[in-house]
Amino acid sequence: xxxxxxxxxxxxxxxxxxxxxxxxxxxxxxxxxxxxxxxxxxxxxxxxxxxxxxxxxxxxxxxxxxxxxxxxxxxxxxxxxxxxxxxxxxxxxxxxxxxxxxxxxxxxxxxxxxxxxxxxxxxxxxxxxxxxxxxxxxxxxxxxxxxxxxxxxxxxxxxxxxxxxxxxxxxxxxxxxxxxxxxxxxxxxxxxxxxxxxxxxxxxxxxxxxxxxxxxxxxxxxxxxxxxxxxxxxxxxxxxxxxxxxxxxxxxxxxxxxxxxxxxxxxxxxxxxxxxxxxxxxxxxxxxxxxxxxxxxxxxxxxxxxxxxxxxxxxxxxxxxxxxxxxxxxxxxxxxxxxxxxxxxxxxxxxxxxxxxxxxxxxxxxxxxxxxxxxxxxxxxxxxxx
Amino acid sequence: xxxxxxxxxxxxxxxxxxxxxxxxxxxxxxxxxxxxxxxxxxxxxxxxxxxxxxxxxxxxxxxxxxxxxxxxxxxxxxxxxxxxxxxxxxxxxxxxxxxxxxxxxxxxxxxxxxxxxxxxxxxxxxxxxxxxxxxxxxxxxxxxxxxxxxxxxxxxxxxxxxxxxxxxxxxxxxxxxxxxxxxxxxxxxxxxxxxxxxxxxxxxxxxxxxxxxxxxxxxxxxxxxxxxxxxxxxxxxxxxxxxxxxxxxxxxxxxxxxxxxxxxxxxxxxxxxxxxxxxxxxxxxxxxxxxxxxxxxxxxxxxxxxxxxxxxxxxxxxxxxxxxxxxxxxxxxxxxxxxxxxxxxxxxxxxxxxxxxxxxxxxxxxxxxxxxxxxxxxxxxxxxxxxxxxxxxxxxxxxxxxxxxxxxxxxxxxxxxxxxxxxxxxxxxxxxxxxxxxxxxxxxxxxxxxxxxxxxxxxxxxxxxxxxxxxxxxxxxxxxxxxxxxxxxxxxxxxxxxxxxxxxxxxxxxxxxxxxxxxxxxxxxxxxxxxxxxxxxxxxxxxxxxxxxxxxxxxxxxxxxxxxxxxxxxxxxxxxxxxxxxxxxxxx
Ligand SMILES: Cc1cc2nc3c(=O)[nH]c(=O)nc-3n(C[C@H](O)[C@H](O)[C@H](O)COP(=O)(O)OP(=O)(O)OC[C@H]3O[C@@H](n4cnc5c(N)ncnc54)[C@H](O)[C@@H]3O)c2cc1C
Ligand code: SF4
Ligand code: SF4
Ligand code: SF4
Ligand code: SF4
Numbered sequence: 001x002x003x004x005x006x007x008x009x010x011x012x013x014x015x016x017x018x019x020x021x022x023x024x025x026x027x028x029x030x031x032x033x034x035x036x037x038x039x040x041x042x043x044x045x046x047x048x049x050x051x052x053x054x055x056x057x058x059x060x061x062x063x064x065x066x067x068x069x070x071x072x073x074x075x076x077x078x079x080x081x082x083x084x085x086x087x088x089x090x091x092x093x094x095x096x097x098x099x100x101x102x103x104x105x106x107x108x109x110x111x112x113x114x115x116x117x118x119x120x121x122x123x124x125x126x127x128x129x130x131x132x133x134x135x136x137x138x139x140x141x142x143x144x145x146x147x148x149x150x151x152x153x154x155x156x157x158x159x160x161x162x163x164x165x166x167x168x169x170x171x172x173x174x175x176x177x178x179x180x181x182x183x184x185x186x187x188x189x190x191x192x193x194x195x196x197x198x199x200x201x202x203x204x205x206x207x208x209x210x211x212x213x214x215x216x217x218x219x220x221x222x223x224x225x226x227x228x229x230x231x232x233x234x235x236x237x238x239x240x241x242x243x244x245x246x247x248x249x250x251x252x253x254x255x256x257x258x259x260x261x262x263x264x265x266x267x268x269x270x271x272x273x274x275x276x277x278x279x280x281x282x283x284x285x286x287x288x289x290x291x292x293x294x295x296x297x298x299x300x301x302x303x304x305x306x307x308x309x310x311x312x313x314x315x316x317x318x319x320x321x322x323x324x325x326x327x328x329x330x331x332x333x334x335x336x337x338x339x340x341x342x343x344x345x346x347x348x349x350x351x352x353x354x355x356x357x358x359x360x361x362x363x364x365x366x367x368x369x370x371x372x373x374x375x376x377x378x379x380x381x382x383x384x385x386x
Numbered sequence: 387x388x389x390x391x392x393x394x395x396x397x398x399x400x401x402x403x404x405x406x407x408x409x410x411x412x413x414x415x416x417x418x419x420x421x422x423x424x425x426x427x428x429x430x431x432x433x434x435x436x437x438x439x440x441x442x443x444x445x446x447x448x449x450x451x452x453x454x455x456x457x458x459x460x461x462x463x464x465x466x467x468x469x470x471x472x473x474x475x476x477x478x479x480x481x482x483x484x485x486x487x488x489x490x491x492x493x494x495x496x497x498x499x500x501x502x503x504x505x506x507x508x509x510x511x512x513x514x515x516x517x518x519x520x521x522x523x524x525x526x527x528x529x530x531x532x533x534x535x536x537x538x539x540x541x542x543x544x545x546x547x548x549x550x551x552x553x554x555x556x557x558x559x560x561x562x563x564x565x566x567x568x569x570x571x572x573x574x575x576x577x578x579x580x581x582x583x584x585x586x587x588x589x590x591x592x593x594x595x596x597x598x599x600x601x602x603x604x605x606x607x608x609x610x611x612x613x614x615x616x617x618x619x620x621x622x623x624x625x626x627x628x629x630x631x632x633x634x635x636x637x638x639x640x641x642x643x644x645x646x647x648x649x650x651x652x653x654x655x656x657x658x659x660x661x662x663x664x665x666x667x668x669x670x671x672x673x674x675x676x677x678x679x680x681x682x683x684x685x686x687x688x689x690x691x692x693x694x695x696x697x698x699x700x701x702x703x704x705x706x707x708x709x710x711x712x713x714x715x716x717x718x719x720x721x722x723x724x725x726x727x728x729x730x731x732x733x734x735x736x737x738x739x740x741x742x743x744x745x746x747x748x749x750x751x752x753x754x755x756x757x758x759x760x761x762x763x764x765x766x767x768x769x770x771x772x773x774x775x776x777x778x779x780x781x782x783x784x785x786x787x788x789x790x791x792x793x794x795x796x797x798x799x800x801x802x803x804x805x806x807x808x809x810x811x812x813x814x815x816x817x818x819x820x821x822x823x824x825x826x827x828x829x830x831x832x833x834x835x836x837x838x839x840x841x842x843x844x845x846x847x848x849x850x851x852x853x854x855x856x857x858x859x860x861x862x863x864x865x866x867x868x869x870x871x872x873x874x875x876x877x878x879x880x881x882x883x884x885x886x887x888x889x890x891x892x893x894x895x896x897x898x899x900x901x902x903x904x905x906x907x908x909x910x911x912x913x914x915x916x917x918x919x920x921x922x923x924x925x926x927x928x929x930x931x932x933x934x935x936x937x938x939x940x941x942x943x944x945x946x947x948x949x950x951x952x953x954x955x956x957x958x959x960x961x962x963x964x965x966x967x968x969x970x971x972x973x974x
Contacts (some may be wrong), residue, residue, distance in 0.1 A: 002783075002785050002794045003793055003794070003795050003796070004783075004796050004798065005733070005759070005798065006798075007798070008731055010757060010759070022754050022756075022757045023751070023754045023755065025754065026762075046791070049791045052759060052760075053759065053791060053793075055791070058793075080751070080754070
């Protein structure tokens with residue numbers, strides 16, 4: 001069966017940031033330089049081609065965009081300045097929108113206005129809800145304990161509710177991702193036990209991002225910097241998420257926060273602050289690293305919002321510790337107004353890659369083993385450039 | 387006959403010859419032959435020191451014959467003739483033994499090759515003994531020229547010649563000047579308007595005092611020889627050809643610029659040209675672009691346009707050559723269609739992107755920037771066009787195996803443009819016959835040397851330029867046209883032309899007037915003189931091919947420099963018994 005080419009797809013992907021993909025003439029330099037491309041995953045050259053040709057069904061079922069950590073070496077090498085690195089990034093945005101069954105992600109990626117508008121609406125609703133709740137009991141002068149403005153059990157319930165909504169969305173999308181890539185995307189059967197055999201890959205990639213570190217082995221400029229910062233930011237984020245979701249009561253409690261929780265809180269804050277500042281700085285300067293030269297609107301919203309959340313969180317903590325309870329309560333409301341849309345947005349935004357990427361690494365490992373098992377790996381139809 | 391003194395010079399040609407042939411042994415062998423006064427080897431005989439050595443030897447040793455055992459005479463006979471002239475010896479007292487192309491390059495066995503070289507030299511020595519001193523002839527050069535074909539090539543040649551003050555007869559078959567460029571809208575890669583390129587040229591050609599334009603005319607006869615041709619031109623309209631009185635013109639040189647014709651797309655059945663209304667050729671698209679509207683037969687603006695390359699070209703079934711201009715022309719279409727209608731998607735279905743010329747690679751990049759979708763197919767696996775289903779958002783689908791993705795795909799299309807290639811005109815053979823020039827297997831006229839003589843032909847005084855030689859774009863066509871004009875102008879400036887003394891002669895004593903030879907001569911060099919009832923070879927036209935010599939039943943024709951005794955002596959030498967044993971260390 002012939003697959004239909006869709007020449008208009010390229011215009012669609014333009015909105016996701018793949019502005020230069022049309023320039024690619026398939027020389028394959030990019031795949032040669034990429035540390036992660038191999039015989040099975042022939043990106044970015046192949047992805048460039050599929051995108052140009054609008055082979056949506058193919059792209060939807062491939063893991064390749066997730067195997068790219070955007071070190072930018074391919075874009076530096078490309079003789080046609082087709083920016084394969086940014087194209088892989090755009091494909092990840094597009095995949096996030098494809099995995100998302102609600103269609104919201106697509107709207108966000110395609111329109112900055114829509115995204116900002118919905119964030120504002122959710123923030124305002126959150127603010128209104130909090131004020132409404134508070135007015136029925138708490139006092140702005142009290143931060144904690146009896147008559148508190150935002151008592152910690154209430155916040156806990158609030159967090160868990162949002163967390164569950166988030167988890168439901170993410171889980172459904174992750175299942176869709178699995179279905180696309182592991183069922184529709186595989187021409188050969190995958191035995192179930194391979195899922196068990198390769199399971200260690202999931203936490204391994206999640207916590208080390210070791211492929212990102214490998215990326216940089218070839219990079220002459222600065223060793224390991226983006227990887228370290230990215231890892232710090234991610235670990236900080238996860239720590240903070242766990243603290244907020246599980247340990248909010250001891251975290252918010254009066255003057256005597258337990259040291260163990262305190263330490264984690266500070267570490268996470270350091271990771272988050274350094275990370276967000278580093279990324280904002282590079283995106284503004286557009287220097288050194290090609291991956292920061294082009295910023296999609298969603299990239300900006302991502303770092304700026306996170307930075308705002310970190311700042312309001314820190315301020316709230318300072319006010320609380322210095323006894324300025326009114327101020328602490330006000331910043332807390334503002335903080336939560338940012339956190340709620342942030343968390344609810346997660347399955348529809350760049351942040352989802354935190355889940356999809358390690359999943360993809362895990363799936364990719366399974367696929368590779370499956371293919372290796374298949375003796376008659378039939379590659380005769382394609383032109384192997386790399 | 388007095389004793390001759392022959393000098394034999396065996397060239398090493400660097401290692402080209404010496405690698406396989408023991409040159410010194412060959413020289414030694416030659417030195418023992420009768421009449422050989424001197425035999426030498428040298429690294430590069432054609433170099434200045436090599437030539438000077440020969441000239442010096444001729445003077446010092448009173449040599450009266452020279453044999454050079456080296457490359458093909460095609461390559462360096464002129465060079466060594468010059469060496470003889472330098473030393474005051476008649477240039478025809480030279481014979482070359484080709485021990486490179488016909489020996490060292492084609493053999494591996496050193497012993498056998500050396501023996502063969504010895505035999506070749508032996509033949510040359512025996513032959514050169516029979517050589518006669520010949521004198522080349524000078525003929526007057528008429529300053530008038532004939533240009534056949536009024537396309538961009540023909541007009542350029544004519545203007546160049548006329549601007550230098552010479553009369554030109556320009557014969558064009560159709561009713562207007564301009565040729566195929568007149569059917570083009572904008573030109574690749576700089577978007578100059580073809581009309582603008584032509585208008586100025588056409589007006590100047592028509593109004594030029596020195597150019598006589600014959601529209602709707604053709605040349606029916608060309609006789610004579612370089613410097614002194616006579617051409618007959620007839621007007622094509624009105625009375626039947628046989629009843630027409632041709633215009634007779636005297637000219638010195640002829641430039642043939644008859645161009646090409648487009649490949650007939652309906653010959654490729656799987657493209658459905660002629661059956662599917664919206665499958666059109668490049669020239670049909672040019673017409674639409676000129677009219678300023680690209681639309682389907684139903685009058686709709688197409689959403690998907692597909693361009694298919696190499697139609698009739700690079701194809702075993704039709705023409706194996708590349709037509710050279712269609713890749714860039716296709717890119718030009720992609721651009722023009724997209725800029726006229728940004729909503730339209732253009733797919734370019736190609737084999738290889740032939741972007742060899744100046745500005746072409748940038749042009750290719752621009753087409754990528756304009757989001758042309760390039761899809762690569764394999765020469766052996768051509769696309770096939772189907773009608774789409776009513777449920778599809780396009781009218782047709784092109785099915786093809788896409789090479790770069792390895793996918794079997796179908797491409798949506800509402801309008802399909804076939805990039806038809808160029809082919810030689812049907813009547814090219816008539817021109818070839820008329821002017822005594824040859825055509826290659828595809829019908830293009832053959833140049834006398836593909837690299838060094840791209841506009842000359844094997845008929846002296848007949849030049850070829852533009853797309854009648856091979857497919858090419860306008861800049862290359864114009865360059866060739868100017869080159870042809872320059873060649874002609876150089877001859878006109880000289881006023882006279884030297885004709886090689888090697889030609890055939892009819893012995894009046896023996897010729898019975900049977901006229902056998904008249905039609906056999908491939909160069910139309912033999913005329914029949916009615917009053918004498920005998921055939922006569924026009925020496926300036928004769929190429930010394932020898933056909934008439936062999937054919938004449940009365941043995942009345944002698945090929946000068948290729949006489950029977952010369953050829954037989956050479957054969958004797960070739961069959962002489964040669965002894966040679968390999969030395970211990972063969973390579974020096
Ligand atoms: C679709 C298409 C688009 C093109 N676009 C471009 C472009 O954008 N840029 C570019 O550089 N090139 C382009 N070309 C190439 C261009 O057409 C040629 O380079 C150019 O026409 C060659 O000129 P010519 O004079 O050699 O031949 P022609 O244009 O073929 O002219 C030959 C002339 O000789 C006449 N003739 C033929 N036989 C006889 C005879 N027996 N007696 C008398 N007259 C005779 C013909 O009637 C004609 O007028 C294009 C070609 C095609 C097919
Ligand atoms: S290096 Fe650039 S042009 Fe070459 S295949 Fe990769 S993206 Fe395409
Ligand atoms: S950005 Fe780096 S990891 Fe991604 S495709 Fe390019 S070279 Fe590979
Ligand atoms: S120029 Fe291009 S389209 Fe034309 S024959 Fe050559 S390769 Fe084919
Ligand atoms: S030798 Fe050849 S070219 Fe000369 S007249 Fe005889 S047939 Fe013609």
